[in-house]
Each structure stands twice: as C-alpha cells, then as structure tokens.
C-alpha cells in the first residue's frame with residue numbers, strides 16, 4: 041500500500057482532462073433524466089438509498105472515479121485503518137471509532153488491551169448506569185428520580201451527541217422510549233450555561249461532563265459554573281455529576297463524580313458519538329436499546345464501506361464525486377440540506393466532522409500540498425433554508441454542490457391534509473422540486489427571472505428518521521470524509537489548526553499581550 045499525493049496519480053491527470061464534460065441540465069431533462077434517476081442510485085444500509093442522478097457525472101467519468109479509487113487504494117487503506125494501523129500520523133495514533141459499533145477486521149490490541157472489548161465494556165457500564173437511573177436505583181440526595189440529563193462538553197463532545205439527541209427526541213416520545221429530557225451546555229459564554237440551568241430542575245438533573253482531554257477551557261469553566269449552581273442550591277455536585285473522559289486525562293479516576301466512563305485517544309472527538317461520549321447521554325435519554333439500534337445502523341454502513349466497487353459503496357462514491365467537484369470543477373463549498381426537522385443540528389455536526397478533518401494544507405507526512413482539499417460545509421433543514429439562502433444557490437454567481445437528505449415518512453403521528461396534501465407530502469414535494477429546479481433551471485427573457493440550472497445535487501432517502509437510519513447517515517458521512525482524506529493524502533484525524541487561537545486566548549487572560557492583541561482586548565473590555 042502506498043500513500044501518494046493526489047496530483048501524482050494517473051487518474052488525477054485523466055480527471056483534469058475531463059473537467060466540465062458533463063452537462064447536468066441536459067442529462068436531467070426529459071426521459072433521459074427519468075432514466076438517470078432510476079439508474080443512478082445505490083442501496084445504503086437500513087433500507088436507505090443514495091441517488092446521484094443530478095450530479096455532474098456520467099458513466100465515463102464514473103469509470104475514471106473507479107480507477108481513482110483503485111489507484112488510491114481506498115478499500116485497502118480503510119482495511120488498514122480498521123485493522124489498527126497508525127492512520128493518524130500527526131498524533132501517531134490508531135483510528136478506532138468503528139470498533140465502538142462492530143468488528144470489521146482483526147482484533148485490535150493496543151497497550152496490551154483488546155480495544156473492542158474495552159469500548160464494549162464501557163458501553164455495558166453506561167447501559168447499566170442508565171438502567172439504574174431509570175429504575176430509580178441511582179437517585180438524587182432526597183432519594184428522588186433524576187428527570188433530566190445535561191451534557192457539558194464542546195466540539196466533538198457536544199455536536200454529534202446533540203445532533204443525535206435532537207434527531208430522535210420526537211421519535212422517542214412517540215414510540216414510548218423517551219426516558220429523560222437531555223440538554224447541552226457547550227459555549228463558554230455564560231449565557232449558555234445560565235439559560236440551560238434556568239430551564240431545568242437542577243435538583244433532579246444529572247450532569248454528564250464530557251472531555252476526552254480533560255483540559256478544555258470551555259468545558260472545565262462550565263463544569264465549575266454548574267457546580268456553583270448546584271452548591272448554591274444546597275446540593276452536593278458529586279451526587280449529580282458523571283464524567284466521560286480518557287483514562288489518561290486529569291479528570292480520570294476522580295472520586296468527585298458519581299461514576300466515570302472512558303474512551304481513549306484512538307477515537308477523535310468528531311468521530312466519538314458512538315463511544316461513551318454519545319453513549320452515556322443517549323442511553324440516559326432514550327435507553328441503551330435505542331442507542332444499540334443507532335450503533336447497528338452505523339455498523340451496517342461501515343460494512344458496506346469495505347467494498348472496493350464504488351457502485352456498491354455509497355460513502356466511497358459520494359467521496360469521489362465530492363473530490364471531482366472540489367479539485368476539477370473548482371466548487372469550494374457544499375451545502376447539506378436535510379428535509380427533516382429532527383436533523384436540525386446535523387449540518388452543524390457535519391461542519392466539524394468535515395472541516396476539522398479535511399481542512400488541511402499539508403499531506404499526512406507534514407509536507408505542503410499543491411491541490412485544494414476539504415470544502416466549506418453549511419446547511420439548514422428544508423424548507424427553512426429555501427426561504428433563507430437558496431436564492432444564492434439558484435442564482436448566485438458560484439455553484440455550490442448540494443447534499444439533500446429526505447424521508448418518506450415523518451417521525452410523529454400527527455399530520456393534516458390541507459389543500460389536498462399532507463405536510464409531509466408538501467415537504468417531500470419541495471425536495472423533489474428543488475433538485476429539478478437546481479438541475480434544469482428555467483429559461484426567461486427577463487434575466488432576473490432566468491435560472492441557469494446545471495447545479496448538481498445528490499440525495500439520500502430513507503423510510504423514516506429512526507435509530508437505524510440515523511446511525512447509517514452518521515457512518516456514511518464519517519466514511520465519506522475518511523475516503524476523501526485518503527484521496528487527498530492528508531491526515532483527517534488531527535486538528536492542529538485549532539491550537540493557535542487557544543494559545544492566544546490564554547495569553548489575553550494572563551495579560552501577556554502586546555500590539556494589536558492588546559488593543560483588541562481593550563476594545564472587548566477585557567483589560
């Protein structure tokens with residue numbers, strides 16, 4: 041297996057010669073368009089479908105993307121990853137998040153520990169803990185049941201778990217599996233913690249402090265903030281708080297917590313939702329059985345990602361189309377547009393997952409590269425986005441590839457027929473309409489009303505947003521980002537770019553600044 045810069049590959053040259061050869065507008069019009077929609081789809085796990093009919097690709101281009109997948113040895117690199125190779129070269133670490141939800145290859149033993157057994161043991165402990173809380177065996181000082189769980193964490197210790205909770209909150213309420221309310225405190229802005237604390241019954245709340253490193257300024261500050269609130273209410277913080285951290289962190293083994301659950305350095309923050317980082321809060325909120333179903337949806341999608349044939353591997357195909365758009369068509373951002381209210385924070389999770397992973401300018405050996413890497417990611421649930429930024433997507437001067445997500449059925453039992461259609465039908469009609477409007481546009485003598493078309497999109501469709509489909513979606517994007525990192529020959533598993541700002545902020549707080557930093561500090565009222 042060889043790790044080569046992307047621009048040294050034969051398929052790179054071939055793709056460069058194929059810029060702009062596919063006209064989405066032409067291909068998606070009339071009967072040809074109908075044929076493409078039926079043919080250009082592949083199955084995902086949990087009964088979902090990835091449809092790429094409206095992407096700027098044709099059979100010839102797909103052949104070269106397959107050549108790229110083979111030449112870049114994507115399936116072999118994934119295999120090396122799940123068999124325990126040091127894929128995170130920057131930090132010299134293994135990359136093992138997939139082990140939290142399945143055994144894809146060999147047993148991985150590191151530091152004398154079977155890693156899958158370690159992650160499963162933590163899951164089991166979290167499940168037992170959650171069951172005891174639900175059964176009233178673990179209670180507050182007055183012997184009363186906890187009703188609310190509050191996660192304190194930031195970045196990967198917040199975004200994924202929060203997105204997953206919101207995705208299933210309503211589903212769980214309708215299906216009778218909603219055990220506890222969950223809330224999240226992340227920002228060091230005191231208004232975040234204050235607002236959450238004011239919205240809950242602190243005496244019946246259990247706080248889940250999540251920090252892999254155990255050193256994150258925002259999280260430790262918010263922990264102190266919450267402890268203060270508990271003490272002021274006459275409560276003992278150690279009876280209200282559990283920790284999720286790594287065994288090497290300063291938080292580990294602290295008797296001040298009701299219990300502690302562990303993950304380790306082989307799971308990056310943004311890939312940690314399926315470890316104890318998401319496992320504790322989601323098991324408390326929905327019960328361990330529902331968390332297990334999310335893991336099942338992930339595991340099935342991880343299994344699909346092993347396939348070397350891009351037509352049988354939706355994450356790999358999605359990744360390669362994204363690379364073609366980024367490097368050869370010059371598109372610098374991607375919009376993620378879930379037509380599901382439950383996925384309201386999913387784009388925020390994908391922002392960290394994608395941009396913290398693939399926002400890199402050096403290859404995995406630390407050498408400068410001469411081609412572009414990860415796009416900027418943004419998104420909002422449809423149809424809200426339509427009434428916000430779609431104007432630019434339709435008629436703006438640049439092209440932004442679109443990643444739609446849609447479901448045939450909504451999550452709650454409530455819908456109404458108004459003017460001959462349900463709200464769910466209206467939602468789905470909008471996503472279909474948008475795909476075609478972006479692809480084919482509309483002629484008009486009035487330039488202001490003219491839609492150029494030719495704006496590429498793909499869609500992932502599922503029956504309903506439930507634990508399995510959610511897990512599948514999560515793993516799909518994790519694997520897409522990983523495959524893109526492999527093509528670009530970058531390390532998608534470190535994040536040195538977040539350090540400089542943290543160091544400078546510490547200097548400001550220690551009043552060790554000079555020049556413009558001092559002036560900005562004064563402007564902001566710190567000095």
Ligand SMILES: O=P(O)(O)OC[C@H]1O[C@](O)(CO)[C@@H](O)[C@@H]1O
Nearest residue numbers: 195196197251252253256309538
């Ligand atoms: O879990 P921790 O160690 O508090 O880190 C939180 C987040 O901070 C980051 O390091 C970025 O600042 C993320 O990668 C990580 O998810």
